[in-house]
Amino acid sequence: MTRSSALAIIFVIGGTNAEAENAREFAVLCQAYTATFKAATTEMYTPPTAEPDTSDIENMKLMTLPETNFSKGKPDGFADNDTWETKKKALMQPSAAGGKPPYQRYSSDKLTVAAHEQLTKLAKEANTAKNAYNTAKQAIATAVANINNNLKLARTATTSGADNSDDAYDTRTLACTTTSGTKAGKSIVSDIGCICASAGGTNVCGNGIGDTNYRTGGTDTATAAKTAFQAVKQHCPGKKTATPPTAEHLAAIIAGLASELGTTVRGAKGPTILGGGNTAACTGETGTQNACVDYKTPITAGGVDAIPWVEKFHAATQAMKTAQAEASKMQSAAHKVEALTATARTLYDSIGTADLAAQLATAANSKQPAKPTAAKPEKSEATEKCKPDTKENECNDKDCEFKDGKCKVKEGVKAEKDDKTTTNTT
Numbered sequence: 281m282t283r284s285s286a287l288a289i290i291f292v293i294g295g296t297n298a299e300a301e302n303a304r305e306f307a308v309l310c311q312a313y314t315a316t317f318k319a320a321t322t323e324m325y326t327p328p329t330a331e332p333d334t335s336d337i338e339n340m341k342l343m344t345l346p347e348t349n350f351s352k353g354k355p356d357g358f359a360d361n362d363t364w365e366t367k368k369k370a371l372m373q374p375s376a377a378g379g380k381p382p383y384q385r386y387s388s389d390k391l392t393v394a395a396h397e398q399l400t401k402l403a404k405e406a407n408t409a410k411n412a413y414n415t416a417k418q419a420i421a422t423a424v425a426n427i428n429n430n431l432k433l434a435r436t437a438t439t440s441g442a443d444n445s446d447d448a449y450d451t452r453t454l455a456c457t458t459t460s461g462t463k464a465g466k467s468i469v470s471d472i473g474c475i476c477a478s479a480g481g482t483n484v485c486g487n488g489i490g491d492t493n494y495r496t497g498g499t500d501t502a503t504a505a506k507t508a509f510q511a512v513k514q515h516c517p518g519k520k521t522a523t524p525p526t527a528e529h530l531a532a533i534i535a536g537l538a539s540e541l542g543t544t545v546r547g548a549k550g551p552t553i554l555g556g557g558n559t560a561a562c563t564g565e566t567g568t569q570n571a572c573v574d575y576k577t578p579i580t581a582g583g584v585d586a587i588p589w590v591e592k593f594h595a596a597t598q599a600m601k602t603a604q605a606e607a608s609k610m611q612s613a614a615h616k617v618e619a620l621t622a623t624a625r626t627l628y629d630s631i632g633t634a635d636l637a638a639q640l641a642t643a644a645n646s647k648q649p650a651k652p653t654a655a656k657p658e659k660s661e662a663t664e665k666c667k668p669d670t671k672e673n674e675c676n677d678k679d680c681e682f683k684d685g686k687c688k689v690k691e692g693v694k695a696e697k698d699d700k701t702t703t704n705t706t
């Protein structure tokens with residue numbers, strides 16, 4: 281919140297009464313106060329992606345197990361054979377009457393074996409990504425708890441966040457004064473008590489907004505500080521409509537606080553004081569001039585960022601950044617599981633495609649008609665007996681005659697004996 285935005289709230293808080301010298305500072309602290317009420321949730325940081333599911337890859341890995349592992353015994357991860365048999369039945373049981381099983385068991389060939397090896401690797405990667413998703417999810421839950429815890433600590437210095445407990449406050453001497461303010465910035469509500477209470481503080485933080493009891497010379501107790509805050513907190517707008525703060529919102533509030541330091545105080549002590557007047561002792565004793573808180577101790581140690589409740593704002597901011605970073609990890613892990621599952625499905629389906637192609641080829645070959653072989657002429661018995669080079673004295677078979685210097689088959693021997701052929705089929 282910038283100084284100009286704080287000024288815009290003054291009119292809402294208490295008008296522009298001349299006595300309301302701490303109205304602007306009150307506006308800054310009110311913004312800090314209301315920013316601590318709306319709790320952060322894990323849903324704010326959880327990405328819209330679905331939680332990763334590795335069961336599909338695991339199932340495809342099981343369905344490509346070697347036959348020995350699939351049919352006998354049980355794979356790793358199953359308590360007993362009955363559990364494995366129940367799982368197999370679920371994998372191969374159609375989801376509806378007449379429907380197909382969710383998974384198919386394909387031939388146990390080289391392709392299936394190779395696919396199983398790849399699916400095993402993909403399943404391992406997917407489970408690693410899923411574990412990363414769950415780790416990031418838990419980290420977000422832790423970060424959100426840290427955000428809310430630090431906002432409560434900023435508001436009241438207690439994990440309960442209750443502003444009606446003395447634990448949120450301290451004596452004026454320790455919580456507010458220039459000389460002994462070692463508890464300055466202990467909590468937002470404590471600082472509001474410091475700037476809105478003094479001997480003449482009826483209107484110090486706005487018209488009718490102030491307390492006259494919490495002061496060093498009066499009642500200098502944590503209980504008095506609590507009473508002072510309870511008297512003015514109803515004038516802090518926006519509590520009911522507050523939204524979970526962002527890192528930018530908290531940074532703007534811190535900037536607004538820094539811009540108001542020393543603006544209503546004159547003198548060397550001014551730069552570390554919020555609220556007050558000429559004397560700026562912050563004791564609350566002398567009218568509105570001492571209605572202030574001096575952050576000298578923490579600012580001397582480490583600047584505005586060392587103010588205790590500002591430190592809690594920074595811690596909450598860091599937790600917000602952590603939650604955002606873990607949300608990115610969750611989303612990345614979820615997308616990785618999706619991609620690995622798609623790769624596994626393509627691989628698994630390719631086995632089915634190859635298996636179907638092999639079945640079709642086998643079926644086509646079994647239905648192919650037998651092809652006739654070419655007819656081969658057989659040599660007749662007569663031809664074998666009546667060879668041309670047979671000598672005349674040996675050409676004496678009943679079917680043979682020696683004529684023209686050669687042994688020949690006699691005229692009249694039936695043609696089927698000479699030209700007999702056989703047709704074979706396979």
